[in-house]
Amino acid sequence: MDCPVCRKPLIVAEREGIELDVCPWCHGLWFDAGELELLAEKLGRSLPVHDDGVFPPAAATEKPRRCPRCDRAMEKVQLGQTPGVIVDRCLGHGVWFDHGELGSLVGQLPVTQGSHHEAVTTFMGETIGAVPSPDKAGGPAGEVER
Ligand SMILES: [Zn+2]
Numbered sequence: 590m591d592c593p594v595c596r597k598p599l600i601v602a603e604r605e606g607i608e609l610d611v612c613p614w615c616h617g618l619w620f621d622a623g624e625l626e627l628l629a630e631k632l633g634r635s636l637p638v639h640d641d642g643v644f645p646p647a648a649a650t651e652k653p654r655r656c657p658r659c660d661r662a663m664e665k666v667q668l669g670q671t672p673g674v675i676v677d678r679c680l681g682h683g684v685w686f687d688h689g690e691l692g693s694l695v696g697q698l699p700v701t702q703g704s705h706h707e708a709v710t711t712f713m714g715e716t717i718g719a720v721p722s723p724d725k726a727g728g729p730a731g732e733v734e735r
């Protein structure tokens with residue numbers, strides 16, 4: 590499965606029972622359908638990303654990305670509170686976060702008593718930190734296609 594931004598293979602990472610795919614070039618993250626909900630659950634929040642109509646479609650200022658699973662253009666949806674975090678979603682397959690977007694979203698979710706917020710934040714930090722830096726590899730960072 591390739592990164593929808595860089596078109597390079599994603600690296601599979603699994604922690605805390607959540608499987609996600611990380612791009613070592615742009616540090617984007619792909620969650621398969623259900624995995625993001627699982628993460629939200631661990632944060633003590635309900636985030637049913639794959640219920641259609643729950644989230645408002647976002648004004649698409651970015652160019653649409655293609656789903657790494659089915660290669661169709663994904664839709665932009667807003668998650669979290671207004672102004673939300675705009676992510677790319679394929680309803681059947683999953684959600685794509687650009688670098689930093691997941692952190693913004695997690696920052697918006699109120700922490701409830703007894704949630705595993707810290708554990709998950711640590712997990713996300715580890716996941717991002719675990720991949721090689723694109724600077725060192727001499728590869729491209731960010732969007733090169735317009
Ligand atoms: Zn990438």
Ligand SMILES: [Zn+2]
Pocket residue numbers: 656657658659660661679680681682683
């Ligand atoms: Zn798809």
